[in-house]
Structures are given as C-alpha cells and as structure tokens.
Amino acid sequence: MFGIVHFEFFIVAVFLLNITPGPDTAYIVGRSVAQGRGAGLMSALGISAGCCIHSLACAFGLTALLAASATAFTIVKLVGAIYLMYLGVRLIFSKPTADAPAGDTRAPSAPKSLRQLFLQGFWTNVLNPKVVLFFVSFFPQFVATGSEHKTFAFLTLGAVFVLMSTVWNSFVAWIAGSVTQRFSGKPAVKRWLDRGVGSAFVGLGVKLATASR
Secondary structure, eight states: OTTBOOHHHHHHHHHHHHHSOOHHHHHHHHHHHHHOHHHHHHHHHHHHHHHHHHHHHHHHHHHHHHTTOHHHHHHHHHHHHHHHHHHHHHHHTOOOOOOOOTTGGGOOSSOOOHHHHHHHHHHHHHTOHHHHHHHHHHGGGGBOTTOSOHHHHHHHHHHHHHHHHHHHHHHHHHHHHHHHHHHTTOHHHHHHHHHHHHHHHHHHHHHHHHSOO
C-alpha cells in the first residue's frame, strides 16, 4: 500500500508505545492534575504538534538520504529493529522507581496560559533526542526498501502516528485527575505493564528484522 509494509504491526506498535508511561505521559498527567483537563488537553496538542515536526523531518530527511541506496535503507531498517529490541529489553529489566506522582516536579507554582502549555508541550517533544532517534529507527521498519513512494509512505505513517497519539494523550488528559490518585502507590502496576510492553517490542523487533523484503 503505497510503499507501506507490515501496517498491522505498525498499528500495534504505536498503540503499545502510547500506553507505555513515558515523559510525554508524565507531562500531560502533571498538567492535568495541576490545572485541570483543559490544560492537559492543550499540553497533549502541543506534544502532537511536535510529533508532526518529527514526522516531516523523518519523511523528507530519510527519503533524501536513503532513496538512492537500497542497501543503506535496509541497514537503517535492521538497526531500527535492533533498537526496538533494545527498548524492549530495557523495559523488561527496568527497576521500579520511587513512587512520586509523575507530574509533581513539573507542576508550576503559577498557572500557565493555554498558549504557554501548548508551546511547552511542543518544545518538550521536539527537543527530546530520544524522540528523534525513535522516529528515525522506527518508521523505516514499515516502508518497503524498493518503494517509489517513500515520502508518501513516511507521511502516511506519520499522520497515523500523530492521530493515534493525539487520541490517546487526550484520553489521558481527560482521566488523569482521577486515575493518577487511584494508582499512585502501586508501582507493581507499572512494572508489569513495562514487562508486557517490553516483551511485545522485543517480539516485534525480531519479527521485523527477520521478515522478507
């Protein structure tokens, strides 16, 4: 489909990525708890805007660099699959941290405007080097090496990624006020979630690394 391969795996991987607690989730939860659901939603939209920038950079940058070399493109896909397995292993063996509310350290002493919340969410995402590395290693796994529509494929995957992330992050912002208090003090919940998602990422990386072109 327009150079996209293993699209069903992409959907599953994005879903797993979204439900795994991380810096973006912590930021959204923190803003929602501190200033309400509207603040959390605006923060989520800022993060989604940052993902749009990563998607565009990934689409045009990788296409320009790798379109002329099928070998280079295959190498990037293989390295990306290894990186996914690495992320999975780290999640599986991650140790529980002190159970302080995720957003407390991020909560400001004075309420921020919606514009400030949007921009802070945007820059938090755009300037995170781990997000850049993830996009560069993740997206090529789902684009056919010999496709003539690499740019379109990257843009399509980016749009799906942003849409799914926006829906999930908005959901998190909506329920953060009540759910955060309910599950605070239960690190075992996050530990088992990390192990389950980590195992799924390892399996996905192995599947993509061994799949035929």
